[in-house]
Amino acid sequence: MAEQDRTKLTGRITVPGDKSISHRSIIFAAISTGVTTIDNFLKSADCLSTMQAFKDLGVKIDEQKSQVLVKGVGLKGLTQSSQPLDMGNSGTSTRLITGLLAGQDFASTLVGDASLSKRPMARVTDPLSQMGANFTSTENHLPLMVFGRPLHGFNYRLPVASAQVKSAIILAALQATGETVIEEPTASRDHTERMLATFSPASIDRHGHQIIIHPGHPLTAQHVTVPGDISSAAFWLVAGAIVPGSAITIENVGINQTRTGILSVLKKMGAQLTIQERTQANNETEPAADITVTASKLQPFTIGAEEIPALVDEVPLLALLAARADGISRITGAEELRFKESDRLAVVAEEFRKLGIAIEELPDGFVIDGRQNWQLHSTDLDSHHDHRIAMTLKIASLLLSKPVTIRDFDAVNISYPSFLADLQRLRS
Ligand SMILES: O=C(O)C1=C[C@@H](OP(=O)(O)O)[C@@H](O)[C@H](O)C1
Numbered sequence: 001m002a003e004q005d006r007t008k009l010t011g012r013i014t015v016p017g018d019k020s021i022s023h024r025s026i027i028f029a030a031i032s033t034g035v036t037t038i039d040n041f042l043k044s045a046d047c048l049s050t051m052q053a054f055k056d057l058g059v060k061i062d063e064q065k066s067q068v069l070v071k072g073v074g075l076k077g078l079t080q081s082s083q084p085l086d087m088g089n090s091g092t093s094t095r096l097i098t099g100l101l102a103g104q105d106f107a108s109t110l111v112g113d114a115s116l117s118k119r120p121m122a123r124v125t126d127p128l129s130q131m132g133a134n135f136t137s138t139e140n141h142l143p144l145m146v147f148g149r150p151l152h153g154f155n156y157r158l159p160v161a162s163a164q165v166k167s168a169i170i171l172a173a174l175q176a177t178g179e180t181v182i183e184e185p186t187a188s189r190d191h192t193e194r195m196l197a198t199f200s201p202a203s204i205d206r207h208g209h210q211i212i213i214h215p216g217h218p219l220t221a222q223h224v225t226v227p228g229d230i231s232s233a234a235f236w237l238v239a240g241a242i243v244p245g246s247a248i249t250i251e252n253v254g255i256n257q258t259r260t261g262i263l264s265v266l267k268k269m270g271a272q273l274t275i276q277e278r279t280q281a282n283n284e285t286e287p288a289a290d291i292t293v294t295a296s297k298l299q300p301f302t303i304g305a306e307e308i309p310a311l312v313d314e315v316p317l318l319a320l321l322a323a324r325a326d327g328i329s330r331i332t333g334a335e336e337l338r339f340k341e342s343d344r345l346a347v348v349a350e351e352f353r354k355l356g357i358a359i360e361e362l363p364d365g366f367v368i369d370g371r372q373n374w375q376l377h378s379t380d381l382d383s384h385h386d387h388r389i390a391m392t393l394k395i396a397s398l399l400l401s402k403p404v405t406i407r408d409f410d411a412v413n414i415s416y417p418s419f420l421a422d423l424q425r426l427r428s
């Protein structure tokens with residue numbers, strides 16, 4: 001690596017709205033009564049899949065310049081779609097909408113792209129079937145037929161921490177007879193619980209690791225403000241920490257503690273980080289902060305299963321951080337990454353080897369020696385159609401002396417359409 005070719009990144013930036021919260025804002029708005037206004041909704045391919053699905057289910061959604069307006073139809077007001085609901089590339093849309101449709105009184109078909117059609121759906125159809133739901137599919141993959149049925153509440157302990165599974169059950173439980181009690185092995189992101197508590201405070205109680213859903217209470221339209229996505233901010237947090245000479249401030253980033261695992265790892269590594277919490281408006285249930293990162297020497301780190309849920313989408317970036325740390329880092333307990341848009345453990349190992357990074361793939365993670373100098377073996381990198389891999393490789397490429405190509409880079413449109421424009425802004 002030639003020092004002079006490294007491009008330092010400096011300046012202030014605002015990342016787009018949070019993807020998880022954007023999906024949920026459309027869902028809860030659709031099933032409540034009244035008009036919900038959503039500020040800073042993420043207009044990326046995944047969230048637009050959720051939006052289109054609700055339009056197909058008879059919900060009027062008005063996309064204005066800076067706001068999305070949703071005219072809620074209530075829990076019983078959705079209507080059967082005349083065509084299959086296209087979930088595109090989005091696991092979150094698919095699993096949450098499956099939970100909602102399981103209790104409706106019509107049938108639906110969910111389809112998706114090649115990647116989504118390989119992802120496991122039994123994790124939602126199994127518990128939902130225990131509530132009385134009915135499905136057909138081939139080996140629990142899309143296309144999935146959901147035959148709406150009357151549902152009953154139940155007690156369920158999730159076998160793995162998954163916000164998508166938890167949220168699917170919550171959306172089904174709102175339509176069931178009787179209470180549902182959900183328990184998670186480790187807390188996963190809690191945006192669904194927080195949002196439900198604002199749309200319908202009587203519908204949810206939380207005690208430690210238990211979530212209790214009380215059906216039969218109305219949901220009322222709200223004003224939702226979506227904070228910046230920490231999973232998008234993560235690219236700049238890592239770039240700012242590893243590209244020499246960089247200093248970046250990312251404004252208005254969501255810092256819900258079920259999502260801030262990357263901040264804890266950066267702190268453990270000795271990164272120079274300042275977190276300035278923003279004052280919240282009355283109706284905001286998600287905390288946000290301005291975060292500044294400055295490039296510095298980084299220590300290696302070890303993380304395991306307990307830490308994974310709060311940083312699950314950041315594991316490829318953490319592997320990159322590890323590849324710049326002064327020692328050997330270990331990431332374990334991350335087998336869930338094999339079931340994302342790509343097998344992210346296999347793909348990170350394959351692409352990082354092309355960069356000459358000393359990485360060992362484990363069944364559930366990596367061992368990475370950051371002390372070794374990178375030696376570029378190939379300039380032909382591949383996103384494997386996975387947005388997070390595309391952006392991780394682009395950040396890695398900022399440290400290379402030769403230009404590289406990243407195949408199917410436009411996968412970034414899934415979660416962060418303005419990624420390249422933001423990179424350009426930080427370079428100039
Ligand atoms: O509920 C959500 O919005 C998400 C949950 C996570 O998936 P799992 O629930 O499969 O862990 C995460 O990887 C995904 O990007 C978004």
Ligand SMILES: C=C(OP(=O)(O)O)C(=O)O
Pocket residue numbers: 046089090091092093313340341388415
């Ligand atoms: C895994 C992801 O999303 P989803 O499961 O919604 O496809 C992601 O955004 O990294």
